[in-house]
Amino acid sequence: MAQQNHSAVTEFILLGFPGSPYLQISLFLIFLLMYIVTFLGNMAIIILVVTYRRLHTPMYFFLVNLSFLEICYTTTSAPKALAIFLGKSKTISLTGCLLQIYFGFSFGCTEYCLLSVMAYDRYLAICYPLRYSTIMNSSLSIQLAVGSWVSGFLVMALLLSLISQLSFCGPNIIDHFHCEKNSLIVLSCTDISIIQILDLALSVIVILGSCVITLLSYVYIISTVLKIPSRKGQQKALSTCSSHLAVVLLWYVSTILLFVKPSARHSLELTKTVNIINTIVTPLLNPFIYALRNKEMKEAMQNILRGSPVITSE
Template sequence: MEKRNQSAVMGFILLGFPGNQYLQISLFVLFLFTYILTVLGNVTIITLVANHRCLHTPMYCFLCNLSFLEIWYTTACVPKALAIFLGKSKAISFIGCFLQMYFIFSLGCTEYFLLSIMAYDRYLAICYPLHYSTIMNSTLSAQLALSSWVCGFLVISVLASLISRLSFCGPNVINNFFCEIDSWIVLSCTDTSIIQILAFIISIVVILGSCVITLLSYIYITSTILRIPSARGRQRAFSTCSSHLVVVLLWYRSTIFLFVKPSARNSLELTKIVNILNTVVTPLLNPFIYALRNREVKEAMQNTLFGT
């Protein structure tokens, strides 16, 4: 019976955003424009860091990892969404949907770990400036970056192994523009209570755990900055972490709503709207935030463009 149920649904239909042709074309143009800017912006950050020795520091090593992650994070969902808006194909295979879900959520978990590591890096740089280069050397920064990727993919692998065993024997329409865990839970005709509990626990551990690390880091950072006697010194210290702080606030604002909730069956329409901020808008804003708010990145960009 289980095998029959699994074979009853060979693929899914991504509903996207139902509406007239004008709406679909408008969404296509918007998503395509933001996707191109996202890729170009993050590739620019990686190129600047790679080509300027003054940016060969742990902070920019983590920034390169974040930019590389954002490219693949948005690529995992936007190209298929573009095809949906054009009316080419709303269908996605069972394996394709599973892989899309796995990579999107693995990359999302990796981003949480990266942002918390970046907060810890700023904590060491501001609170222990004399010992920073000794503690956060190139070896440790590479190990921390690698561990964030490994942990991000391993955490979701546990949940993905259970989701891959779900049976689908009824409707196969996913009310979203990409495959997500909530959609699989809603469409499954088998008991998903264990998966929902595990997903909730993972959300608490990964999201709130990394949030606590980030919050504690910035509490100590703020305390240290306030003790700096000169206003110029305080401003300079805060400028080294302001870009990261803005990115953290953008990322956590939407993702805490998406994943830290007891039921996957509630607010699917609202979830779909928030997913746009999470998968399309935030990856677009990150490189521009670092480029506009970071003095060293702006100087490297000016040197590249004008040769000064």
């Protein structure tokens, strides 16, 4: 009720990608296929890791968290986008929009934290192999995973509390296929400078903070690998983190433009374009990157495909 007292607009229209009915159907089929593959691919990784005892290590525990996170992240936007492409339910309430923004960006922040944790895990495994199992025990693994989730949701809570206080007097058209914070705040008829400053500050903290941890981890990893005398030993060490490095590069390239921008008003088209890669393509590719580049994952999948008994946890 309090929201209605200071906001004339309580419902928004999502434009999606304007075009012919043929284009809308084509986009619907493409997004639907990608969403299904993303869901099934990440679920396959979760099931494989849970049921195959050899994969019960901290690295794959974090991978399960990442796969579940990708499913959640994509689900926040894909179903609504699919409805828009069909010409149905193009409207969304202010509350629904705020919730979509909160969960979408919370999952995004969580992924930054989780990827940096996975980089730290690879750093310990390669730089301190004899002490790795002692340092990265199950207790620390759970604490790091829980810390990543909690941090991601807390970071966005402060920003959302300010966005929820904005007044919207019209227009109510969001040029996007889902509610995105920059697309929403530019429609406000009140001052958004504080929100933009806070948004930029939090983006710098989350993105650069996780980037520094990841970068430092790989600097030490590469330094350690170069000291290994044999070429085969170097390749074996690098193979344990090649999948994670590929995912990190893909994630940072696709999201750096979404979070760190000087002005929301001049970047909506860029945001809309890059968001397709960020919310659909990246979660789609992650399972394939780990399945195709990770030796243990490929062996586990081959055993299942050959009909070998699945080794379950005790």
